[in-house]
Amino acid sequence: MSDNLSQLKTRMALISRLGQTSALLDWDQQTYMPKGAAESRSEHSAAMRQVTHEMFTAQETGNLLANSENDLKGQDPDADDVRMLAVLRHDFDRETKLPAELVSEIARHTSLSQEIWIKARKTNDFAYFAPALDKMIDLSLRQAEYLGYEDHVYDALLDAYEIGAKQRDVAVMFADMKPYLVELTRAIADSSNPVDDSPIRGNFPVDQQKQLTLQIVSAIGYDTDRGRQDEAAHPFCTNFSRDDVRITTRYNPEFLNQAVYASMHEAGHAMYEQGSPPEYEATFLSGGVSLGVHESQSRLWENQVGRSRSFSKFVLPKLKSAFPASLAEVDPEAYYRAVNKVTPSLIRVEADEVTYNLHILMRFELECDLLTKTLAVKDLPEAWNAKMTEYLGIRPETDADGVLQDIHWSCGLVAYFPTYSIGNLLSAQLWNAASKSILDIDEKIERGEFAPLLNWLRENVHKYGRKYLPGELIKKATGEPLSSKYYMEYLNKKYSDIYSL
């Protein structure tokens, strides 16, 4: 190995470890930290971020990177080291293209506008939030100009979450799905065979839910020797190495679904990180490649597995032994129907599999209009409500339940939403590929044999870490580029049956 490359790797390992240590501080903040520590913790986190950022963007990193690229010229383009330099080049350029003055302005405005958003949502006052959002859009546009793009300003921002993805491709993905999803949502609302979800509503003591969800995530393959589950207001997954990947969940004592599926979702994210190759540890190749691919892992375990008929047969006896009083009379078919109830709802995070992508689609359309200035921020609530009515057939009574519901725009996460839909689509495409290569996958799931599926994901997705671009990885794993076809087929088959369409 060249001297430059080995020095670069040492430096990157140190930067990775610092980032992981920051993540540990964040995990603690969202789980066990005493309330009074908020201010001092924000100082700790800011200090860690500053040191990490300075080290990463330093001239020395740039020099070592350029020299290593030179040393490796002509080598196999598929070699790990060559790929690692490409990933590093992407990240380094993104971090160093923005002038320091803009970076600190964004950081300042982000914390300010989040506070404004919290208040605006609480008091249902969009006008109070509008100037902050206006400024956030302008900062995003300035950022995009520095980062550069070929076709659409959206591309420069989307690239932060989904390397190489383009606005054009996302637009095509939604154009395929939109008429179909709107039609399916209407057909389900008019169905003569509605779903009753009362079997999963009742009395489900939290202590039992804790044990049960841990039992379920362990069964599907989440390694609790290299992770743990705790409680948090907003479930998330985080990791400090491949050997310490933690998940959180939240419990609702009257609604069983929330914790069971939030746990499976986060375990899906976690198993991806636990499956990152040991030799990539503390290099820029470790972990998940993009938000979209990450979300495909969580969605696959949550939906294709967790909300399937075969899983219902597997899990119901376990649920019954934890909650005999509430579930004694429930059979697997009633449980399966209950966990797949479709209802157009105002709130994205509560949406079912069918309507979820319509929530994302409208946010994507609105973001594009805001960034191209074809929509003014002051007109956003009206545009929001019109789309809700058109796509989901419901209109929010308040902006708090409408345009003010998501935190994303207030903290500068513009062009982030499409990664949720990419994840949904990809979950169905991966499931399709996996079920072709695993014999009797449904029967295996019914018997609680999840290892063949997890091994397939390890072999086709996890083991590559960040080595390939998301688009390359999808093609490698499924034999074709990302397509909405499998997701639509999946929804069609499943919901025509459930709702007798």
Ligand code: ZN
């Ligand atoms: Zn997720």
